[in-house]
Amino acid sequence: MMTKRENQQIEMHLITIEDLVPMDHLLRKVNDIIDFSFIYNEVENMYCHNNGRPSVDPVALIKFLLIGFLYGINSERRISEEIQVNMAYRWFLGLDIMDKVPDHSTISQNRRRRFNGSDLFRNIFQKIVSICIEKGLADGKLVFTDSTHIKANASRKTEYIKQTEEVTNEYLKELDQYEETVRAQLESEGKIKPIKCRKRKEKTETIRRRESRTDPESGFYKRKGKAEGMHYLSHETVDSKNGIIIDVAATAGNVPDSQPYIKRIDYIEKNLGLKIQEACADSGYDTNLINQQLSERGINFYTPERTEQKRGTTEFQRKDFQYDEKDDRFICPGGKALPLHRLNRTINTVTKEYRCPKAECKDCPFRNRCIGEKGSDKRIQVNIFEDVVKKNHEKDGTETHTKVLLLRQIWSEGSFAAQKSRHNLKFLYRRGLEAAEQQCLLSSTALNLKRMIKAMA
Numbered sequence: 001m002m003t004k005r006e007n008q009q010i011e012m013h014l015i016t017i018e019d020l021v022p023m024d025h026l027l028r029k030v031n032d033i034i035d036f037s038f039i040y041n042e043v044e045n046m047y048c049h050n051n052g053r054p055s056v057d058p059v060a061l062i063k064f065l066l067i068g069f070l071y072g073i074n075s076e077r078r079i080s081e082e083i084q085v086n087m088a089y090r091w092f093l094g095l096d097i098m099d100k101v102p103d104h105s106t107i108s109q110n111r112r113r114r115f116n117g118s119d120l121f122r123n124i125f126q127k128i129v130s131i132c133i134e135k136g137l138a139d140g141k142l143v144f145t146d147s148t149h150i151k152a153n154a155s156r157k158t159e160y161i162k163q164t165e166e167v168t169n170e171y172l173k174e175l176d177q178y179e180e181t182v183r184a185q186l187e188s189e190g191k192i193k194p195i196k197c198r199k200r201k202e203k204t205e206t207i208r209r210r211e212s213r214t215d216p217e218s219g220f221y222k223r224k225g226k227a228e229g230m231h232y233l234s235h236e237t238v239d240s241k242n243g244i245i246i247d248v249a250a251t252a253g254n255v256p257d258s259q260p261y262i263k264r265i266d267y268i269e270k271n272l273g274l275k276i277q278e279a280c281a282d283s284g285y286d287t288n289l290i291n292q293q294l295s296e297r298g299i300n301f302y303t304p305e306r307t308e309q310k311r312g313t314t315e316f317q318r319k320d321f322q323y324d325e326k327d328d329r330f331i332c333p334g335g336k337a338l339p340l341h342r343l344n345r346t347i348n349t350v351t352k353e354y355r356c357p358k359a360e361c362k363d364c365p366f367r368n369r370c371i372g373e374k375g376s377d378k379r380i381q382v383n384i385f386e387d388v389v390k391k392n393h394e395k396d397g398t399e400t401h402t403k404v405l406l407l408r409q410i411w412s413e414g415s416f417a418a419q420k421s422r423h424n425l426k427f428l429y430r431r432g433l434e435a436a437e438q439q440c441l442l443s444s445t446a447l448n449l450k451r452m453i454k455a456m457a
């Protein structure tokens with residue numbers, strides 16, 4: 001028999017908002033594990049203590065934004081509408097059933113005027129990560145780093161080509177320092193001749209770059225199989241224990257993944273007090289310099305397997321030359337020595353150059369197979385960081401290596417998938433690098449809260 005409900009919605013009930021929110025609701029669990037009152041201290045200097053109209057409670061304000069990121073609501077106007085009718089959201093903000101919900105424009109004005117230029121969102125993110133560390137949910141023993149692109153709030157019609165002068169970048173400056181150190185050592189050992197001019201000029205390059213008029217801080221992003229256009233990148237480091245995101249940094253979309261990596265590793269160790277023991281990243285991070293710098297920090301580095309590529313057109317390859325460690329030289333298949341000749345610098349690499357004298361190669365029976373018809377002598381270039389790179393890649397294909405790379409996929413790529421589909425990381429609502437970083441931090445905070453609850457259940 002079919003039942004038709006009569007209108008029963010005019011009955012009066014004696015009820016509190018506390019009764020209306022289920023005991024196992026996500027927001028109750030968030031409130032149980034995090035005491036958000038630390039936010040008052042964070043914002044103390046942003047409010048006047050003896051003047052002006054009473055403000056919206058700053059904790060309610062942050063919780064307002066968090067609701068948007070926890071439930072994937074990407075408009076502040078809509079968050080406000082949802083809070084109006086959702087008892088759990090009201091309860092989380094500390095509002096009673098009949099209390100007025102903060103207007104979306106009040107929220108955005110506070111965010112834009114009061115909080116901009118401050119570290120508030122980073123401090124909140126970091127505070128929650130610190131709680132995770134205190135509770136043993138993250139320990140930094142093995143971390144995964146990767147970046148994901150986020151579409152900038154900029155129409156492609158506003159793009160134009162800009163010509164800029166760029167000075168030597170950070171990476172090249174660091175490489176210069178390593179070159180100096182190795183050169184000084186080899187010179188003092190008498191292995192290479194001292195160079196006449198040591199003065200290094202700051203190099204400037206003229207670069208043609210695609211920029212956006214509406215969001216000039218975003219960067220043109222173009223990678224195989226990915227959407228092309230103006231983007232930002234969220235560089236995130238995830239702890240392997242429970243998938244807690246322990247670091248987030250935003251850059252323009254045209255910044256290579258490897259560029260901010262070492263700085264972020266140092267930032268994590270300094271600000272979170274963690275000692276990273278092992279790190280894993282994709283092949284974009286597998287540069288010689290990063291291998292070296294992680295090794296200096298005592299960090300074991302995992303990256304996908306490197307395949308040895310055939311170099312040059314001649315038959316003899318590097319593996320056909322025997323290295324003589326005692327005399328720091330190579331012995332060629334013809335039995336001749338290739339002593340260290342000089343330290344060779346190209347833009348991105350520093351190599352030790354080993355050379356076989358022309359006179360030895362001239363009448364060599366292997367000449368065609370070794371240097372070809374037109375070559376005059378044989379040279380072998382050895383990157384100054386080669387030993388460290390080789391050591392890191394010794395574990396390629398082992399059971400541990402495979403397991404670590406699989407975990408990277410689960411936690412790093414899994415985090416991005418979750419953030420993009422459920423925590424507002426697909427595109428940016430606002431413009432500028434600061435707004436991008438705030439959005440990345442809030443999205444990661446939302447995911448961390450969910451992962452904390454799951455790990456503590």
Ligand code: SF4
Pocket residue numbers: 332333334335336356360361362364365366367370371378
């Ligand atoms: S060409 Fe020169 S380097 Fe090559 S095998 Fe002959 S002697 Fe050795």
